Amino acid sequence: MSLTDKAIRDAKPKESVYRLRDGNVVCRGFGVTVAPSGTKTFFLSYTSPEDGKRKQVSLGAFPAVSLRDARLKAAETRKSVDTGIDPVAAKRDGIARRMAQRELGTLGDLLDLYASDLEMDGKRTAKEVRRITTKDIPPALLARPAHLVTRDDILDVLTPIAQRGKLIHSDNVRAYLRAAFELGLHAPSMTRWRGRTKDFQITFNPVATVRKSVSRKPRGQRNLSPDEIRTLWQTTLLTRPMHLALLLILATGQRVEEVLEATWSEFDLDQKIWRIPGERRKNRNKTAEPHLVPLTYLHIALLQAIKAETGHSAFLFPSRTGEGPRRYDSLNHSVRRYIGASGLASFSPRDLRRTFKTVAGSFGLSLEIRNRLQGHGLSDVGSVHYDRYDYLTEKRAAMLVWTRSLRRLLKGRKL
Incomplete structure (x- = not known):
């Protein structure tokens, strides 16, 4: 029935x-x-x-x-x-x-692998990759298997950033995503990662056909004029630690991170030398040699002011917790607030390094000695493979010319 x-x-x-x-x-x-x-x-x-x-x-x-x-x-x-x-x-x-499918590597796993790869090479951009992973990429997309991420998914991440006017940041996120997928494609054939990564099953790079927001990043052009240098040197609109950090960057011509992350153990005030270890240098993957920065009376006065202000036993510019150094972002935020309060034309902490290079040139210092003072990697065969002279004598003389001329530019104003 x-x-x-x-x-x-x-x-x-x-x-x-x-x-x-x-x-x-x-x-x-x-x-x-x-x-x-x-x-x-x-x-x-x-x-x-x-x-x-x-x-x-x-x-x-x-x-x-x-x-x-x-x-x-x-x-x-x-x-x-x-x-x-x-x-x-x-x-x-x-x-x-x-x-x-649940065992396949997700986009989150892929970005973690890329950040780990950068960390193994000592690249500071690893921190930025981890930051954009949590800030700019939706959790639902991070949880998706990497091989299922499409070009449209990538555009859905980048478009809101670009439409907020952050074109360069959008291109930076694009570059990190593209590099991560390239690593996922080739990781199985890399001795570093073979057998140590999840199975991503990536067969193509979905970022490869995504166009950049800007055709090329604008080159930095900003350097402070003599009047702006004088204004910055005597300002009271910055917190004292951040003000001293900016002055030390300008007075030494060194990189922002090298100044912010400096430790007192790197300074020999008797010998008037700042020895930046090779592992802290931007070109540390090309050389393990320390960068020797000669110090003058001006630098020592700044260092004494920093010691009196921050009083930390290890770092010149400790973080609020005291467990590490200040990050670049904190100085950048301080400068941004200072620009708003002072009415000065916009600049970034990195522009002070360019200011050093530009103004020191106007004081008669050659490009070669300015490059050596700032620790630029010289790429000619002689410098890379043969020349092991430290040029410390020449750098001392040049740094003295710089600080004396800077003092004249400041018209004798005290720290």
């Missing part, structure tokens, strides 16, 4: 499982199982086209699944069997695929 809703509702549970089979010849093997608990479940029995064994697949519980819907599902399943598909095996394979 054909099953009816009433017959299924009236079926009483017994001590053991029993089945009510549907006499509807349209879909053979269809019926309902009645369990001792009273649960009634639709099923379809069939002979597997793969191994010839009798099998049974569940089609849902009554009454959550109606008899009509169960018959439709049974007809679809029977059609699959007739075309050579075993629904039990297909379900098992689907579960296996989903489990394997």
Whole structure:
């Protein structure tokens, strides 16, 4: 007989499982199982086209699944069997695929791998990669398997950044994402990562066809004029530690991070030398040699003022917790606030290094000696492979010319 809703509702549970089979010849093997608990479940029995064994697949519980819907599902399943598909095996394979999918590396895993790769090479950009991972990329996208990330997904990340007017930051995020996917593509063939990474199954780089927001980054052009230098030197609109950090950058011509992360152990005031270790230099991947910065009376006066102000035993410019040095962002924020309060034309802490280079040139110092004072890597064969002279004598003389001329420019104003 054909099953009816009433017959299924009236079926009483017994001590053991029993089945009510549907006499509807349209879909053979269809019926309902009645369990001792009273649960009634639709099923379809069939002979597997793969191994010839009798099998049974569940089609849902009554009454959550109606008899009509169960018959439709049974007809679809029977059609699959007739075309050579075993629904039990297909379900098992689907579960296996989903489990394997969960083991695939996500975009978050890929960016973590890229940041770790940068950290192994001592690259400071690793911190920025970790920062943009949490700030600029939606959690849902980070959780997606990396090989499923599309060009449109990348555009969905970059477009809001660019539309906020942050074109260069948008291009920076794009560059990090592109480099991360390139690493994911090649990690299996790299001795560093072979067998140590998740399976990303990346076959192409979805960032490769995404255009940049700007054709090229504008080159830094800003340097402070003599009047602006005098204004900055005597300002009271900055906190004392941040003011002293800016003055030390200008007075030494060194990089912002080299100044902010400096430790007192690097300074020998008796010998009037600041020895920046090779591992703290920007070109540390090309040389392990320290950079020797000669100090004059002006620098020593600044250092004494810094010591009196911050009083930290290890760092010249400690963080608020005292557990490490100040970060570049904190100085950048201070400068931004200072510009708003002073009305001075916009500049960044890095522009003070360019100011040193420019103004020292106007004082008659050659480009070569300015480059050596600032620790620029010289790329000619002689400098790279043969010249091991430290030029300290020449640098001392040049730094003295610089500080004396700077003092004249400041018209004798005190620190």
